[in-house]
Amino acid sequence: MTHSQLTLVQIDNYGPWTVTPNPRREMDLQTLQSRLFADLAQFVGARDGYVFFTRFDNMVAVTNGLDRADHALLQETIGNRYPVTISLGTGVDATPAAALEAATAGLQHAGSAQDGDRREVLDGEFLPETERTDGDVRIAHFDVNDATGKYTDQLNEFDSFIQIEQGYAAVMRHLREEHGALSFFVGGDNIISVCPAMDEGDYRDAIDYVETDAGVELKVGVGTAATPHVAGMDAKHALEECRHEGTIVELGRPAEEAGTATD
Template sequence: MIQLTIMKITGYGPWTLTLGSDREHELQMLQSQLYNKLQELFSKKNCLVFLNRSDEYFSVTNGLSLDEHIVIQKELESLFDVKLSMSIGYGENPYDANLDAYEAKKSQKFLNEQYSIFGTLNGHSEHSVTIMHLDVDDLTSKRKQKMSPYDTSSLMFKIYSRMSEYFLSKNSLTFFMGGDNFMVVTNSEFKNFAKDFIKISKDEFEIELNCGIGTAQTSRDAVKLATKSLDTIREIRDSGKEKPEIYELN
């Protein structure tokens, strides 16, 4: 089971209009500051925040209680003029948890109305989460050969779009983490998914991906293991040995 919290700025559109037309720089600063604070607060609770859109954020919050969500909301309200809603859902896979959270907010199913928290809490800490960390193998040398910075960005977004489409069909959620890094919140069939998409990236983009996989009780620990797995692939490659495409730790 996966517990997922979706955070969204409330009344954002009307609020932005109060800033006048010369507002874009202020909005970009606000969004980056808000993301920074969310990442700080949730990481202290062994969670990790993923940027879905600039006004919306996802976090896998296995084991995080309602009271802990309220503490985070209180701190955010003390720091920012804008307010956030939190929608908590859970399911057998990440996509179903996302739907559960969405439906809870849509139907106004409050867990705490004062702090705009909707949803259903799982609260069980014994359930594990699996996260993949993928990156492009040796992108630096590829860029030196034939790709400008903007060409590289364009390619990363094409890969991200294809990756998101593929993993969504497997009830998993994909997030672009910057550079050439992607993370996928997935479920028990992850090994087959990773192998299949690595082949897709070779066939469609002529790009080789590495995939580190981590499984733990919290999303921060799962990401730590996934990143350590990815680092292990690089270490094997740099040692001159034949590297695996996929490496897993739990």
């Protein structure tokens, strides 16, 4: 059974800050956001977690293996280096979407994202070390079949981007609605999904849905481990197996080890 620990990272009072005392230059804001994401990714990644940028003023992290002290240190580090602060909400659940709902509720209860008095909230629960297992985190790494040949080398960049984004939107919507999984575009033609316990048929159904809905053909490698980093590396190796064998779904470890949808 999976136990996803999700952290919502929210920049405090960011909207008002961007226009106070006057609207700030857009490229300055883009630079700040990208550097902040890079620092978050480095901090969380060094502790075997994953961070996804989503809307940049809000980011989502898979933080199995990070405790409250790690989160407090992250807030201190960002507060010392940036003109903005961050609030963090965490949640734990077998279903990633439910874990993120819990993480979000904690921050919303503490105040609005544009509340000038809300600063560096740290709220939520953390998966106890004694309850952690090698089956806690399930990562699915999706890749578009022959994206270079079909899109990059055939279409202009913007039209290629539209095709890839349509595939991303379809898999994101399907996995969220059908399984409570959370999917994130990570560049190129790659999508990473944080999933609950699912079997091979569930992944095949998702791939079929995306091909029918968006006309984009996918393959996926799946990994399961105690941390996002290890699960993600298993997923990458499984994806390479797809490429080598010409398959569309490969699980990084046997079903009896990784668990099944009935866990």
